[in-house]
Amino acid sequence: MPLFGKSQKSPADVVKALKESVNSLEKGDKKAEKAQEDVSKNLVLIKNMLYGTSDAEPQTDIIVAQLAQELYNSNLLLLLIQNLNRIDFEGKKDVAQVFNNILRRQIGTRCPTVEYICTKPEILFTLMTGYELQEIALNCGTMLRECARYEALAKIMLHSDDFYNFFTYVEVSTFDIASDAFSTFKELLTRHKMLCAEFLEQNYDKVFTHYQRLLNSDNYVTRRQSLKLLGELLLDRHNFTVMTRYISNPENLKLMMNMLKERSRNIQFEAFHVFKVFVANPNKPKPILDILLRNQDKLVDFLMKFHTDRAEDEQFNDEKAYLIRQIKELRPAAGH
Amino acid sequence: MDKEMCNISKRLVDEEEVVEVEEEEEEDDQSERELSNRIFSVDSAEEEEMDEKEKMLNIANLDEPIGGGGGGGWANDDCDEDLDNVNFFHRVNSDQIIYQTKKRKLKLIGKYVMGDLLGEGSYGKVKEMLDTVTLCRRAVKILKQRRLRRIPNGEQNVQSEIKLLKKLKHKNVISLVDVLYNEEKQKMYLIMEFCVGSLQGMLESTPKKKFPLFQAHNYFTQLIDGLEYLHSMRVIHKDLKPGNLLLTLEGDLKISDLGVAETIDLFAEDDTCHNGQGSPAFQPPEIANGLESFPGFKVDIWSAGVTLYNLTTGLYPFEGDNIYRLYENIGKGEFTIPEDIENPLRDLLLGMLRKEPEERLNLQEIRQHPWFGRKPPRNSYEVAVPPMAGDQLHNMTVLPYLRDHFYDDDYEDVEDGDYSTTAGNAAATRTADTVAGAEHDEYDEDDDGVRYYTERDLNEERRKIDEEHKNGGSAQMNNYHHQHQHCTKRRWKKPISCITVKRLPGCKQS
Numbered sequence: 001m002p003l004f005g006k007s008q009k010s011p012a013d014v015v016k017a018l019k020e021s022v023n024s025l026e027k028g029d030k031k032a033e034k035a036q037e038d039v040s041k042n043l044v045l046i047k048n049m050l051y052g053t054s055d056a057e058p059q060t061d062i063i064v065a066q067l068a069q070e071l072y073n074s075n076l077l078l079l080l081i082q083n084l085n086r087i088d089f090e091g092k093k094d095v096a097q098v099f100n101n102i103l104r105r106q107i108g109t110r111c112p113t114v115e116y117i118c119t120k121p122e123i124l125f126t127l128m129t130g131y132e133l134q135e136i137a138l139n140c141g142t143m144l145r146e147c148a149r150y151e152a153l154a155k156i157m158l159h160s161d162d163f164y165n166f167f168t169y170v171e172v173s174t175f176d177i178a179s180d181a182f183s184t185f186k187e188l189l190t191r192h193k194m195l196c197a198e199f200l201e202q203n204y205d206k207v208f209t210h211y212q213r214l215l216n217s218d219n220y221v222t223r224r225q226s227l228k229l230l231g232e233l234l235l236d237r238h239n240f241t242v243m244t245r246y247i248s249n250p251e252n253l254k255l256m257m258n259m260l261k262e263r264s265r266n267i268q269f270e271a272f273h274v275f276k277v278f279v280a281n282p283n284k285p286k287p288i289l290d291i292l293l294r295n296q297d298k299l300v301d302f303l304m305k306f307h308t309d310r311a312e313d314e315q316f317n318d319e320k321a322y323l324i325r326q327i328k329e330l331r332p333a334a335g336h
Numbered sequence: 337m338d339k340e341m342c343n344i345s346k347r348l349v350d351e352e353e354v355v356e357v358e359e360e361e362e363e364d365d366q367s368e369r370e371l372s373n374r375i376f377s378v379d380s381a382e383e384e385e386m387d388e389k390e391k392m393l394n395i396a397n398l399d400e401p402i403g404g405g406g407g408g409g410w411a412n413d414d415c416d417e418d419l420d421n422v423n424f425f426h427r428v429n430s431d432q433i434i435y436q437t438k439k440r441k442l443k444l445i446g447k448y449v450m451g452d453l454l455g456e457g458s459y460g461k462v463k464e465m466l467d468t469v470t471l472c473r474r475a476v477k478i479l480k481q482r483r484l485r486r487i488p489n490g491e492q493n494v495q496s497e498i499k500l501l502k503k504l505k506h507k508n509v510i511s512l513v514d515v516l517y518n519e520e521k522q523k524m525y526l527i528m529e530f531c532v533g534s535l536q537g538m539l540e541s542t543p544k545k546k547f548p549l550f551q552a553h554n555y556f557t558q559l560i561d562g563l564e565y566l567h568s569m570r571v572i573h574k575d576l577k578p579g580n581l582l583l584t585l586e587g588d589l590k591i592s593d594l595g596v597a598e599t600i601d602l603f604a605e606d607d608t609c610h611n612g613q614g615s616p617a618f619q620p621p622e623i624a625n626g627l628e629s630f631p632g633f634k635v636d637i638w639s640a641g642v643t644l645y646n647l648t649t650g651l652y653p654f655e656g657d658n659i660y661r662l663y664e665n666i667g668k669g670e671f672t673i674p675e676d677i678e679n680p681l682r683d684l685l686l687g688m689l690r691k692e693p694e695e696r697l698n699l700q701e702i703r704q705h706p707w708f709g710r711k712p713p714r715n716s717y718e719v720a721v722p723p724m725a726g727d728q729l730h731n732m733t734v735l736p737y738l739r740d741h742f743y744d745d746d747y748e749d750v751e752d753g754d755y756s757t758t759a760g761n762a763a764a765t766r767t768a769d770t771v772a773g774a775e776h777d778e779y780d781e782d783d784d785g786v787r788y789y790t791e792r793d794l795n796e797e798r799r800k801i802d803e804e805h806k807n808g809g810s811a812q813m814n815n816y817h818h819q820h821q822h823c824t825k826r827r828w829k830k831p832i833s834c835i836t837v838k839r840l841p842g843c844k845q846s
Contacts, residue, residue: 106710106711109706109709193564193700235569237568237569237570237600238568244603277602280603282603283603314499314502315499315502315503
């Protein structure tokens, strides 16, 4: 404790003061300016307890535990996130730092904050809607991705209706927000392999109907990123069932064949990596086989001329040669 | 420093042609055999009678102390070979030992400058390298076609490893940066991320051959992360063991050596495998019992379990006097865990080492296991990566080569080759301290660039220098003269710090 200056406030005091100031900020009365100042000041106090400052160490575990407990009991985390857009610029960043630190807290094998958020999923949903407000989107993004690291929280987010809003967020016109949303989206769909596979299997129709929209987006970046992620998802062994289902649908094949002819070479290339799975499938359903047979010669011609300048990329050339051979050898199914 | 580095890389490009010519001159085997910068030659008749092979083995044994266990670190699969040759001794009288400072010849492979040896495996040497364009430290695995052909499936394994590594990209899986070929010398250079050593090397450097729990936990969680990625890419590693887990300077674990890894088909219904070629002590009962087919992913779980057992206890769950006994013991699947291993960990080990693959934990269950989720307290010192050639800090070994190439030579030219600057001298002093770096070199009688001393010469020099030091530093100039005359005969370099006396020909004093 410093010899001079104000004596250290207890966690309970700070939390109480912060809660009051956020509340008056929310009301937006004439004292708003004063409230704004108080919020910033108390946030800095909390942040310093957790992280320390240049001349003070972080507080002891006991103080931090008290602080966490106060934060849970006062429901302040939710309140802060709900009013995040009213807090000033530095304050927004402090909220994210405090949130992430408290989230990572561990006692033995337990993560008390994760358990707390599981009982208050509104926190997650509020964070997700944060993408709709430009001024707080990126702050919410960092908090969301921290949450997504925990399987229990990722599960709540994936299985919520709000998850489908991501399909809109990743397409917004502000580039940094769209790409931030995309990285959160990707994290949710790839981080916890078993959970994701299960989710995709259970919600296959809904997810892939939405996903189709991304692949057809007018936004080049969205189209390219989502196509790349699709390739990664399908080729991940955990998503085997999803992959077999995806490559049995002739509509998906048609889409990929069209994307092979896109103007952008990058999109052509990513489409190739999805297209190859349709062709390599040893048990092609009849509709798929029919489409390939109908286009047999055209496809062979096309692939022969496809990205011939990638001489360096051995794997690509091997795969291309394999596909050409496969397509040449295609014959109508027996009994047809 | 940065500035200097930039200059060097720029100049390298200029002099690339020159260097390549030098490289041609070097006889490949010999040049690859250099270990450290200090060498002593044995000048005896018997020596000449030794056949080539014996010589090589002799060197291989002498390697050990230098690598500080690191020699075994990289990809050593066959300790047996080493053991067979341990009792090869060769007595040499001390006056016959000639110390020699080997001039570090700069060697350029493509855009990479070669550094010192990091370790050696059954497939070839691993050396440090510096990328002259990005200035990234790299490691290079040098593979000789000739040697590969002698290893069963050698060439095939290497090709499949290259193909695999190109596809993989994960923090905990070693990444392949570049592949270069030299058709003429029949060599292949696999340029990879730079790692300082393997868990095996670290274990061997500790008295109990184990890590404190918090350290083992840290490596194990990284192993599981990397393994989960491999499995999601349909890759079964099949040879997980501490020797194949490398560490970067930042302490990131990298799963390496995918030589016997198998990729299961994209459309395979399950992960059935038919063969295993990994290290015996880490093989699961289904392989030890010679089953025709078995689930592949569970093989890695078992090996990861044996690895965890080894990291935390310093022992192996299964042992045997020979491979048959070992496989017999593994096949039974009965093992004990030392008393001091307490429950969450004990339970995890039992779960990962269940005899029936179907009952063995999967990655998901390991992740959810109480021991996995809980970091053990940091209650003791962390085991450090053992020093490389006495260097605890693992400094870049490429730098001395660059220094010698760009400064030493120039200076000699200027001074008419009379005596060289002190660049190599710090090195010479070290020779005396640690006569570890031993190698036979065939730069015989090559007066240009190689100097020979007997032990007596060395002692004499040391005495002289001591005296000079007593006389005080003011006599520096005289020393130079003295040195000058002396060195015309033997080209002995005065062992003082290279920084104090060194004059850089390329640099003007500012």
